[in-house]
Amino acid sequence: MADSRQNNEIFEWKYFLLLSTVPFFAVLTELAPTGVLSSIAGDLNVDIAKAGSLVGHYALAAAIFGIPLIAASVTMDRKKLLMMILFALGIFNLIVAFSTNFTLTHIARFLSGLSAGVMWPMIVAYGVKMTSKNHGGRAVAVIMAGSTIGMSLGIPLFTLVAKLFGWRAEFYLMGGLILLDMLLIGKILPSVPGEERTESNSLPMIIKNKGVLTVMLITTLVIIANYGVYVYIERMVDSFKLSGGISLAQLCFGAGSLVSVILVTKLIDGHLYGLLVGLFSLGVLSLLSFRIFRGTALVAHLSFAAWGMSYSSVSTLLQAVVSKQVSKGRDIATSLQSAMFNLSILIGTHFSGFILTETGGDINPVILMGIVFLTGGTIVAILSRKIIERDPA
Structure with a gap:
């Protein structure tokens, strides 16, 4: 082969x-x-x-x-x-x-x-x-x-x-x-050779790439927002006294995730920018609805499904964007994004835990934190259309 x-x-x-x-x-x-x-x-x-x-x-x-x-x-x-x-x-x-x-x-x-x-x-x-x-x-x-x-x-x-x-x-x-x-x-699977070491695929060169740095910034903002809130999803459901409890909330979230998989697979090659901005915006709206409507039946369940659509697509969309920023050294570019992804999980979960402790267990400031960071990530994405649509070839 x-x-x-x-x-x-x-x-x-x-x-x-x-x-x-x-x-x-x-x-x-x-x-x-x-x-x-x-x-x-x-x-x-x-x-x-x-x-x-x-x-x-x-x-x-x-x-x-x-x-x-x-x-x-x-x-x-x-x-x-x-x-x-x-x-x-x-x-x-x-x-x-x-x-x-x-x-x-x-x-x-x-x-x-x-x-x-x-x-x-x-x-x-x-x-x-x-x-x-x-x-x-x-x-x-x-x-x-x-x-x-x-x-x-x-x-x-x-x-x-x-x-x-x-x-x-x-x-x-x-x-x-x-x-x-x-x-x-x-x-x-077929074998695919690695890359010869050159200056263009070296870590110092990749880390200077404006597109890669932009994706890392978006990653930081979006992951802190999503993981910071999601880690306390059980607390959120209990606070809302949501009908169906955590099981139904996770079921709605999972259903939204599966819809997102189908949607992204079909549209990602021709509509990456629109998908990224649209799904990130959907995430902001879902978190806003939690703040406004709290545990209102049906609205909250639909919000969990919408959040699942947005949340589950993050990794796929950001990996697709960062892989377009370079023609050589994709492994290194994606490793930078992955490292920032993991560090942002740690930052987000610790930050939201700190907020929860300082506010006596009130989940609403945590949701507000998620809204602020996710809105920031969405704005950066909106302003980065040329980077997101870049063709390295």
């Missing part, structure tokens, strides 16, 4: 659907502990806060080490690199599954985060190189749909497995499926 980027207009769905399983399993690996923290804490004899570090330090490892590792591996064959990452994720999940020592579990989770820090940037660049530039946006949308499906369907399903068979069963299952995925990718 050819080792170069496809030059025809055929979109090989089987390649990109298979690649979408990688973000699916990455999201599961990252967030799996959240539904079983109390079980993990009890089994490993630590308190719930310490068990929570298994999620936080995973994200920290991805944020810190993603950029240097991507820069170091820029010349490697993309398929071989992806298989190495999946092997590592699979093994580290299995270590978590059988470990009875918190320190070993913590090390395995940290190394999983490190592996994911390499995976997120390179998976998009790998996919884009397997199709023509006219289908680059669709490739990103299909691949990143795996993360949306992982959040909306995968997490509840694997949490159910943990509830029925124990939290270790969840990690055994993930580890085994990830290793199987590695074998399928090795058999089915």
Whole structure:
């Protein structure tokens, strides 16, 4: 099979659907502990806060080490690199599954985060190189749909497995499926060579790129807004006394996410700017409706669905935009965006937690914070049309 980027207009769905399983399993690996923290804490004899570090330090490892590792591996064959990452994720999940020592579990989770820090940037660049530039946006949308499906369907399903068979069963299952995925990718996907090291794809050159810096700014504002509010979605639902509770709110949110996947996949190549501005604006309106209408039946449920449409599309749209800012060094450009994404999660969740503490648990100032930051990100996006619509070729 050819080792170069496809030059025809055929979109090989089987390649990109298979690649979408990688973000699916990455999201599961990252967030799996959240539904079983109390079980993990009890089994490993630590308190719930310490068990929570298994999620936080995973994200920290991805944020810190993603950029240097991507820069170091820029010349490697993309398929071989992806298989190495999946092997590592699979093994580290299995270590978590059988470990009875918190320190070993913590090390395995940290190394999983490190592996994911390499995976997120390179998976998009790998996919884009397997199709023509006219289908680059669709490739990103299909691949990143795996993360949306992982959040909306995968997490509840694997949490159910943990509830029925124990939290270790969840990690055994993930580890085994990830290793199987590695074998399928090795058999089915084409090899794509890495890039020769040049000044144009070096980290110092990429980080000076105005378009990349603009995407990083938008990422910071939008992710602080969304994650800062979403982490307290349960508090918000309880405060609103919402009919149907958290389960119905998450169902509406998930339904909106799935609609977004279909919409973005169909329109991203020809309407990236309109999608990005429109969906970000929809997010602002949904947060505003929470402030104005609070728990009003139907309105609040529709707002959760609208927020799901906006929120779930963020990663896909921003990865598509940043990949258009450079013709060489896409892996490094996307690694910068991914690192900012992860750092913004930490900033957003800590900032909203601080606000919640200082206001005596009032969720409304947190929602207001989300509105301010998301509005800022939307305004920057509106003013950056030339950057968003840039064609690096």
